[in-house]
Amino acid sequence: MIIKKPSDITASVLKELEGAQDARFKEILHSAVKHLHAFVSETKLTEPEYQKICGIIARMGQMTNEHHNEVVLAGGSLGISALVCLLNNGVSAKEIDNNPGATEVDDELITTANMLGPFWRDDSPLSQNGDNLARGTTKGDPIFVKAWVKDGSGAAVPDATVDVWHTSAEGFYENQDPSQVDMNLRGRFKTNAQGLIEFRSVKPAGYPIPVNGPVGDLLKMQGRHNMRPAHIHFLIHKEGYKTQFSQVYSNDDPYINSDVQFGVTQSLLANYVKHHANAPDPDVTGAWYSLEHTFIVSQGQSGYPRAPIKGKNTGALPEQVILERKIKP
Ligand SMILES: [Fe+2]
Numbered sequence: 001m002i003i004k005k006p007s008d009i010t011a012s013v014l015k016e017l018e019g020a021q022d023a024r025f026k027e028i029l030h031s032a033v034k035h036l037h038a039f040v041s042e043t044k045l046t047e048p049e050y051q052k053i054c055g056i057i058a059r060m061g062q063m064t065n066e067h068h069n070e071v072v073l074a075g076g077s078l079g080i081s082a083l084v085c086l087l088n089n090g091v092s093a094k095e096i097d098n099n100p101g102a103t104e105v106d107d108e109l110i111t112t113a114n115m116l117g118p119f120w121r122d123d124s125p126l127s128q129n130g131d132n133l134a135r136g137t138t139k140g141d142p143i144f145v146k147a148w149v150k151d152g153s154g155a156a157v158p159d160a161t162v163d164v165w166h167t168s169a170e171g172f173y174e175n176q177d178p179s180q181v182d183m184n185l186r187g188r189f190k191t192n193a194q195g196l197i198e199f200r201s202v203k204p205a206g207y208p209i210p211v212n213g214p215v216g217d218l219l220k221m222q223g224r225h226n227m228r229p230a231h232i233h234f235l236i237h238k239e240g241y242k243t244q245f246s247q248v249y250s251n252d253d254p255y256i257n258s259d260v261q262f263g264v265t266q267s268l269l270a271n272y273v274k275h276h277a278n279a280p281d282p283d284v285t286g287a288w289y290s291l292e293h294t295f296i297v298s299q300g301q302s303g304y305p306r307a308p309i310k311g312k313n314t315g316a317l318p319e320q321v322i323l324e325r326k327i328k329p
Contacts, residue, residue: 001015006041009037010033010034010037013033013037014030014033014034017029017030017033056214056217056218059213059214060074060213060214060215063213063214066309066310066311067175067176067309067310067311067312067313068118068210068309068313069118069308069309070213070214070215072116072117072118072308073118073209073210073213073215074214074215074218076115076117076118076209076260076261076262076263077209077215077218077219077260077261079262081115081116081117081261081263082115082261082262082263085113085114085115085245086111086265088113089111089113089242089244111265111267111296112244112246112267112268112293112294112295112296113244113245113246114245114246114247114263114265114268115245115247115261115263116235116245116305116308117233117245117247117261117308118308118309119165119173119175119176119233119308119309120163120165120233120235120245120305120307120308120309121165121175121183121186121307121309121310122304122307123307124163124164124165124183124186124187124188125183125186125187125188126187126188127187127188127189127199128189129189129192129196129197129198129199130198130199130200131187131189131199131200132199132200132201133164133184133185133186133187133199133200133201134184134185134200134201134202135181135183135184135185136180136181136184138168138169138180138184138185138202139168139169139202140168140169140202140203141169141202141203141286141287141288141289142200142201142202142203142279142281142284142288142289143200143201143202143203143272143288143289143290143291144198144199144200144279144280144281144288144289144290144291145164145198145199145200145201145232145290145291145292145293146196146197146198146290146291146292146293147162147196147197147198147234147248147292147293147294147295148191148194148195148196148293148294148295149162149191149195149196149197149236149238149294149295149297150195150294150295150296150297151241151296151297151298151299152296152298155195156191156193156194156195156196157191157195157238157241157297158191158192158193158194158195159190159191159238160190160191160195160236160237160238160241160297161188161189161190161236161237161238162188162189162190162191162197162234162235162236162237163186163187163188163189163233163234163235163237164186164187164188164189164197164199164201164232164233164234165185165186165187165232165233166185166201166204166231166232166233167185167204167205167207167230168180168184168185168202168204168205169202169203169204169205170205171204171205171206171207171208171320172207172317172318173185174186174312175309175311175312175313176313176317176318177313177317178312178313178314178315178316178317179317182312185201185202185204187199200280200281201232203230203250203272203289204230204231204232204250205230206227206228206229206230206231206250206253206254206255207227207228207320208225208226208227208228208320208321208322208323209226209227209228209260209261210318211226211321211323212318212319212321216321216323219260219323220323223325223326223327224260224323224325224326225255225258225260225322225323225324225325226260226321226322226323227255227258227259227260227322228255228259228260228261228263229249229250229253229254229255229256229259229264230249230250230253230272231247231248231249231250231263231268232247232248232291233245233246233247234246234247234248234295236295236297237302237303237304238297238302239302240299240302241297241298241299241300241302242297242298242299242300242301242302243301243302243303243304243305244295244297245305246268246295247263247268248268248270248291248293249263249264249268249269249270250270250272251269251270251271251272252272256269258325270291270292270293271291272289272290272291273289273290273291274287274288274289275287275288275289275290
């Protein structure tokens, strides 16, 4: 088509898509082209602005390596990861369209699924119930966690594989922090006959997401902070069940209402209970925490995602930069 006006470009691109063989691919790209062209027209994007956007996207790719994924971080910071999660786990697109203010609790569509995040490694060591994930010398308040995996009817799901990972008390995942031993604060458990896994670790801290790249630039321009409230990640896998990613958040965290990744849902707010005596392990003499949580998995297709990272940072400890939020709660 010889282009006579701007809308001819959109029509031309969509016409070229007619040759696509994969129906779902065709549907997704058709919608993406329509919305991207509408976005450019609506904002009357200038040439320097377009060049800047291309530069941002290119830099996200250039910054992504074996121990850092800037693209996943960007998706989270724009709420894309959280939206994809809820749309695929209990809240349909129709329900959101018809009732934009609805939450999964208002609709009684509770899901314990959450975002995978950029820090899962797919080669965590096998652990036994009762193991301590604090490997080597890891400082922090001891925490004793019990997590149950159940199906929609409330029945225990035994023999499910549950990966667990979280930050140190300083707010670093082991892959970011060269001073932590490999696979510190990570483990892979099997649920027992009651669908239970249990382990000891140290209470994780909330953490700032890195702001030394384009994601940081975008947060600063919006006047946003870059904090995630403290949480523990879980990945639950069993044949016949939809693989579930989850994060269980500490409800006493100061950033619980303004997670930079928009991940906190009502059903994943948990009470990290503080105790002062009678810890399950006799070597714990000071304060300690307990956490109990139940995950509900649904029948469906199981499978592991591609791990966002593979390795460990061997360079310097990243600087923790905390941005101030301009909007006050
Ligand atoms: Fe995390």
